Amino acid sequence: MNKKSNTKSLLWLLILTVIAGYIAFPKRLTIDTNFFSKKIQFEINKQAIDFYFWGKHIYKDFELKKGLDIQGGMQVVLRAKMDEIALEDRETALESAREIISRRVDLYGISEPTIQAARLEDDYRLIVELPGVEDPQQALELVGRTAELEFRLERELSEEELAEATQSANFLDLYFVSTGLTGQQLKKAQLQFDQQTAKPQIILEFNDEGRDLFAEITKNNIDKILAIFIDAYPVVTPSISSAILDGRAVMTGDFTVEEAKNLAIQLNAGALPVNIEVLEQKNIGASLGDESVQKSINAGLIGLSLVILFMILYYGWVGVISSIALLIYAILTIALYKIIGVVLTLPGIAGLILTIGMAVDANILIFERMKEEQRAGRSYAESIELGFGRAWDTVKDANLASIVSALVLINPLNFSFLNTSGLIKGFGVTFLLGSLLSMFTGVTVTRILVRQLVPIIKAKEFKS
Numbered sequence: 001m002n003k004k005s006n007t008k009s010l011l012w013l014l015i016l017t018v019i020a021g022y023i024a025f026p027k028r029l030t031i032d033t034n035f036f037s038k039k040i041q042f043e044i045n046k047q048a049i050d051f052y053f054w055g056k057h058i059y060k061d062f063e064l065k066k067g068l069d070i071q072g073g074m075q076v077v078l079r080a081k082m083d084e085i086a087l088e089d090r091e092t093a094l095e096s097a098r099e100i101i102s103r104r105v106d107l108y109g110i111s112e113p114t115i116q117a118a119r120l121e122d123d124y125r126l127i128v129e130l131p132g133v134e135d136p137q138q139a140l141e142l143v144g145r146t147a148e149l150e151f152r153l154e155r156e157l158s159e160e161e162l163a164e165a166t167q168s169a170n171f172l173d174l175y176f177v178s179t180g181l182t183g184q185q186l187k188k189a190q191l192q193f194d195q196q197t198a199k200p201q202i203i204l205e206f207n208d209e210g211r212d213l214f215a216e217i218t219k220n221n222i223d224k225i226l227a228i229f230i231d232a233y234p235v236v237t238p239s240i241s242s243a244i245l246d247g248r249a250v251m252t253g254d255f256t257v258e259e260a261k262n263l264a265i266q267l268n269a270g271a272l273p274v275n276i277e278v279l280e281q282k283n284i285g286a287s288l289g290d291e292s293v294q295k296s297i298n299a300g301l302i303g304l305s306l307v308i309l310f311m312i313l314y315y316g317w318v319g320v321i322s323s324i325a326l327l328i329y330a331i332l333t334i335a336l337y338k339i340i341g342v343v344l345t346l347p348g349i350a351g352l353i354l355t356i357g358m359a360v361d362a363n364i365l366i367f368e369r370m371k372e373e374q375r376a377g378r379s380y381a382e383s384i385e386l387g388f389g390r391a392w393d394t395v396k397d398a399n400l401a402s403i404v405s406a407l408v409l410i411n412p413l414n415f416s417f418l419n420t421s422g423l424i425k426g427f428g429v430t431f432l433l434g435s436l437l438s439m440f441t442g443v444t445v446t447r448i449l450v451r452q453l454v455p456i457i458k459a460k461e462f463k464s
Contacts, residue, residue, distance in 0.1 A: 006451045013448055017328055020335035022046070023062045062338040066131065067345035067426065068114065068284055070293055073131040076143055077280040080124040085274060093274045094124045101128060101143050114343070126276070140278060148232070149183035149204075149267055152176035153217065154225040172234065176227055179217050185210025187247075189267035191260050194252070200260035202267070204249040211247025219243035230263065296349040303356050304330065311360060315367055321449045322363040329359045329441035336433060347427035355434025358402070362395040362442025388447050399439045406432035 027046050034040070048061040068075060080097060082090045098117045105113040105128075114129040128143050155177045164174075187207045194201050206214055217226065218240050227237040228251050236253045255263070308326060311319035333352065337344065370387030378386065409428030 006448065009448045010452050013328075013445060017331060020331045023338055024331050024334035027061060027063055062335075064334075064338060065341055065343045067343045067348070068129040068131050069346050070344060071131040072285050073129065073283075074133045075280075075282050075284060076128045076130070076140065076278060078126040078128065078143065078276045079279050080126065081275040081277065082122075082124055090124060091119075094119070094126070097274055097276065098126055101126065105130065105143070125279070140281070148230065149186060150229040150232075151179045151181040151214075151217070152227045152229055152234075153179050153221055154227070172229075172232070176229075176234075179213070179226075181206075181210060181213050181217065183267060185213065186267060189264045191257075191264045199252065200255065200257045202251040202260055202264050204251055204267075206247040206249075208247075211245075214247055214249065215243060215245045219245075293346070293349065296346065296353065300349070300353045300356065303353055307357060307360055311363070317453075318363075318367055318370075318450065321453060322360055322367075322446060324449060325363065325441045325445045326356070326359055328445055329437055330356070332441065333434065333437055336437065337430075342429060342433070343426065345426035347424065348430040351427040351430030352434060355431060355438060358434060359438040359442060361398065362391070362438065363446055365394055366391040366443070366446065384447075384450055388443065392443065395439065395443060399435050402435040403432060406435060 025046050027048075046062075080090075080094055082093070085093050094117050098115050102113070102115045105115065113131065114127075116127045118125045118127060126143075130143075153176065155175055185206050186204060187210070188205045190203045190205070192201055192203050193199065221240050222242065223239060225237050225239050227234045228249075229235065236251055238252075304326070308323040311322045311326075313319070315322065333355075336342075342348070366387050369391040370383045373383035373386045373390075374380070406428045410425050410432065411428075
């Protein structure tokens with residue numbers, strides 16, 4: 001490669017590193033220290049990307065997303081009751097339940113939730129992790145209720161039938177009859193406030209099928225009670241005063257703003273296709289996570305320092321170049337985590353630390369190959385090109401094996417015979433990204449730097 005072309009590559013690498021450095025830089029950095037009895041204290045704040053493009057709001061703060069074990073919150077383990085579900089439909093039902101719970105959590109605004117489906121023989125489970133949620137009741141209301149919406153009309157009963165119905169345990173089923181109007185025809189549920197009483201109410205808007213059915217029901221049953229049931233329980237029992245033709249219904253009741261908000265979320269997300277029971281719930285404190293993160297960061301910094309020290313002492317100038325490439329690797333890794341939204345967990349941090357050592361493996365293979373070419377009598381420039389070229393196959397095969405291992409841990413296709421644990425997947429994701437980036441920095445970045453710095457590197461550095 002000629003000097004002009006390599007200079008252009010170096011310029012692009014510099015631009016990439018600067019952009020990645022900005023993204024990787026923390027949102028707020030506070031410096032508070034003493035230097036020779038002089039107190040130094042200042043704060044650096046990074047501005048978020050915030051603009052409109054073709055009417056669309058673009059906002060990105062590039063913050064690291066923290067998992068449950070770091071941020072703290074609630075973990076709920078649910079078991080799906082599949083007794084009434086056909087064997088061939090159980091996997092689909094479990095996945096549908098997972099998606100519905102995921103929609104509920106997203107609508108509520110919880111940051112970086114994790115909802116995973118797991119199966120062990122005939123045991124079907126959902127593991128729900130809700131970072132930042134500390135109220136157990138709130139968590140259970142959000143993920144555990146089926147939220148099945150149904151409209152029932154009062155049945156015309158004689159006095160004797162009514163007396164018998166009131167004495168029956170199935171009074172609601174005897175007194176109210178299904179109209180066929182359910183949550184399946186619901187288009188949207190929205191929280192609003194009554195203009196006169198300021199109490200929360202839920203506006204129900206139906207799709208075309210639901211609008212026609214609701215209009216037919218209200219038109220033919222003036223002065224009758226049309227009860228709104230949630231999970232087979234009547235929430236409100238209003239009487240029909242006139243036909244409602246616009247497909248909108250107002251649901252009022254004795255509930256708080258928070259209860260109304262949760263109910264609207266559950267109605268919008270839909271009913272769970274299976275009944276579920278809570279097996280386990282636990283509150284994870286953030287203090288334990290903070291301590292573990294700090295220890296992990298310290299371990300990472302120590303590991304990075306030792307690797308850099310070894311490379312410089314053993315390989316001299318090219319060791320310095322390798323260390324620069326390693327620092328670029330660290331910057332690119334953190335930036336990539338922020339861009340694609342990797343949820344950082346403690347196992348994920350462990351995977352990141354592991355890939356620090358892997359990131360210089362390629363350099364060691366290349367440098368040793370360069371030494372061999374130098375001893376074979378080739379020029380310095382030739383040893384560089386042959387060293388990178390002939391070491392590539394080994395570097396590629398080693399990283400390919402790591403990538404395959406990472407994919408097995410991540411289990412992207414959710415095979416039941418492979419891992420389904422979120423913690424192990426977190427490790428696998430960071431391990432996979434580290435393997436891919438280490439190939440880029442270990443080969444491409446190092447090659448650009450070595451080629452550019454040839455004039456100041458002595459050939460004797462490669463002689464044994």
